[in-house]
Amino acid sequence: xxxxxxxxxxxxxxxxxxxxxxxxxxxxxxxxxxxxxxxxxxxxxxxxxxxxxxxxxxxxxxxxxxxxxxxxxxxxxxxxxxxxxxxxxxxxxxxxxxxxxxxxxxxxxxxxxxxxxxxxxxxxxxxxxxxxxxxxxxxxxxxxxxxxxxxxxxxxxxxxxxxxxxxxxxxxxxxxxxxxxxxxxxxxxxxxxxxxxxxxxxxxxxxxxxxxxxxxxxxxxxxxxxxxxxxxxxxxxxxxxxxxxxxxxxxxxxxxxxxxxxxxxxxxxxxxxxxxxxxxxxxxxxxxxxxxxxxxxxxxxxxxxxxxxxxxxxxxxxxxxxxxx
Amino acid sequence: xxxxxxxxxxxxxxxxxxxxxxxxxxxxxxxxxxxxxxxxxxxxxxxxxxxxxxxxxxxxxxxxxxxxxxxxxxxxxxxxxxxxxxxxxxxxxxxxxxxxxxxxxxxxxxxxxxxxxxxxxxxxxxxxxxxxxxxxxxxxxxxxxxxxxxxxxxxxxxxxxxxxxxxxxxxxxxxxxxxxxxxxxxxxxxxxxxxxxxxxxxxxxxxxxxxxxxxxxxxxxxxxxxxxxxxxxxxxxxxxxxx
Numbered sequence: 001x002x003x004x005x006x007x008x009x010x011x012x013x014x015x016x017x018x019x020x021x022x023x024x025x026x027x028x029x030x031x032x033x034x035x036x037x038x039x040x041x042x043x044x045x046x047x048x049x050x051x052x053x054x055x056x057x058x059x060x061x062x063x064x065x066x067x068x069x070x071x072x073x074x075x076x077x078x079x080x081x082x083x084x085x086x087x088x089x090x091x092x093x094x095x096x097x098x099x100x101x102x103x104x105x106x107x108x109x110x111x112x113x114x115x116x117x118x119x120x121x122x123x124x125x126x127x128x129x130x131x132x133x134x135x136x137x138x139x140x141x142x143x144x145x146x147x148x149x150x151x152x153x154x155x156x157x158x159x160x161x162x163x164x165x166x167x168x169x170x171x172x173x174x175x176x177x178x179x180x181x182x183x184x185x186x187x188x189x190x191x192x193x194x195x196x197x198x199x200x201x202x203x204x205x206x207x208x209x210x211x212x213x214x215x216x217x218x219x220x221x222x223x224x225x226x227x228x229x230x231x232x233x234x235x236x237x238x239x240x241x242x243x244x245x246x247x248x249x250x251x252x253x254x255x256x257x258x259x260x261x262x263x264x265x266x267x268x269x270x271x272x273x274x275x276x277x278x279x280x281x282x283x284x285x286x287x288x289x290x291x292x293x294x295x296x297x298x299x300x301x302x303x304x305x306x307x308x309x310x311x312x313x314x315x316x317x318x319x320x321x322x323x324x325x
Numbered sequence: 326x327x328x329x330x331x332x333x334x335x336x337x338x339x340x341x342x343x344x345x346x347x348x349x350x351x352x353x354x355x356x357x358x359x360x361x362x363x364x365x366x367x368x369x370x371x372x373x374x375x376x377x378x379x380x381x382x383x384x385x386x387x388x389x390x391x392x393x394x395x396x397x398x399x400x401x402x403x404x405x406x407x408x409x410x411x412x413x414x415x416x417x418x419x420x421x422x423x424x425x426x427x428x429x430x431x432x433x434x435x436x437x438x439x440x441x442x443x444x445x446x447x448x449x450x451x452x453x454x455x456x457x458x459x460x461x462x463x464x465x466x467x468x469x470x471x472x473x474x475x476x477x478x479x480x481x482x483x484x485x486x487x488x489x490x491x492x493x494x495x496x497x498x499x500x501x502x503x504x505x506x507x508x509x510x511x512x513x514x515x516x517x518x519x520x521x522x523x524x525x526x527x528x529x530x531x532x533x534x535x536x537x538x539x540x541x542x543x544x545x546x547x548x549x550x551x552x553x554x555x556x557x558x559x560x561x562x563x564x565x566x567x568x
Binding site for chain 2: 001065066067068069071072074075076077078081082083084085088146149150151152153220221223225226227228229231233234235236237238239240241242243244245246247250251315316317318320321
């Protein structure tokens with residue numbers, strides 16, 4: 001598939017935004033249970049704002065993928081059958097939820113819905129945050145299933161696709177939370193940092209599993225099934241167009257083979273070992289610069305990862321477009 | 326239930342592209358808007374087509390055959406492109422099984438083209454909506470045309486009658502008989518899309534010639550003369566054929 005940069009930015013940005021919100025909410029939940037010191041509202045407000053900006057930027061990026069962005073509202077129509085439609089519904093819910101969560105912290109509404117006695121006053125943000133966290137997981141599911149549900153793109157048709165979207169997005173958000181907490185909440189740096197490392201290592205395991213799976217895939221479609229001729233030697237002489245078509249532009253990544261192969265190693269290095277090292281050294285030396293660079297480098301690696309995710313997908317229609325002529 | 330479809334006889338197709346050009350001519354002139362052509366006379370000409378004829382070489386030269394392969398939307402009975410559409414622009418008609426795109430609802434997200442294993446959908450680079458074969462839906466029901474012309478443009482253009490059009494759910498239709506009796510098959514059956522369009526395979530075209538067809542059995546002297554006069558009760562073969 002041809003990696004569209006609008007979709008690459010959409011999925012990586014909202015992944016980081018969702019992960020950052022989950023990190024904030026995890027911190028708040030722990031503080032209710034007295035496992036972590038509670039933070040002031042500014043920490044949650046600014047954190048929600050950053051997550052909000054990431055999510056909205058991702059949404060804006062997605063519009064560049066559309067031929068008719070002015071009709072984008074129509075995309076909410078077919079949620080019964082289309083994972084894309086479901087994503088279109090859940091993404092604004094998450095964005096709105098994160099916004100409300102941030103606003104509630106900013107306003108300092110310590111409304112107690114259930115009256116649970118903890119050292120944090122009020123549970124309104126906890127209840128709202130729980131719903132937003134659920135929506136966040138639903139959004140990861142929708143985003144992953146958009147790709148995983150296409151059964152004949154075999155590289156994508158796997159539960160690993162959804163798991164990777166979940167873990168890579170969450171890892172990115174937790175790394176950002178680690179860096180972010182150096183300013184407002186130094187007590188949480190190690191908490192977020194260790195979780196960021198755990199999630200990053202888990203993501204390495206599942207992403208490596210999908211790479212290994214894809215390396216051993218046996219494509220079910222072949223030239224024989226594509227044109228229905230049972231012969232072992234079939235070669236295309238003409239695709240019916242001299243200058244290419246939508247089919248040649250949309251479904252081939254078009255990058256030279258050396259670049260395609262090297263991107264895999266680029267993202268494997270930038271997403272996993274480098275941020276892990278930077279996280280470790282940043283936490284031990286209390287250096288915000290190292291922690292922020294961990295996020296930036298991992299994000300660049302995630303762009304490469306998403307590019308590779310698309311480029312590696314082998315669409316069966318490519319069987320019909322082997323030779324210009 | 327009606328399921329209109331094409332049956333394409335690969336044994337007869339000569340790869341002349343008449344179906345491609347007539348398809349483009351008819352559909353670019355319709356009220357749905359033209360099908361864009363970019364750089365038609367320049368480098369890398371490209372554009373929107375509903376139908377393409379491809380050419381394959383089967384076997385190793387010199388023991389190879391050329392196969393011309395027209396490809397358009399197959400109007401699957403279980404079309405994977407329809408449920409993925411977020412807007413409902415892509416739909417399959419209940420009444421005749423044609424898979425269509427509502428150009429006014431399409432947002433141009435290209436997701437349906439990802440979900441088509443055949444590459445039958447093409448995004449129009451000018452109108453920015455997804456386009457595909459409509460089986461000339463604006464033609465086959467046009468009562469102002471004589472009934473013989475209510476067929477897709479490609480079918481009418483084919484000089485070798487390689488394209489048949491009809492209802493594949495009617496067991497007595499021309500297309501159903503062709504599929505049944507001439508080994509009609511579907512493309513990429515492994516995905517369960519059940520394409521309505523079928524293809525008829527290449528066949529070995531051999532004529533067995535018997536001795537008596539080279540040497541007339543009623544000419545034992547092996548030379549042409551006047552027919553022997555005689556009491557002939559029944560007409561011989563020569564009386565009823567022209568050779």
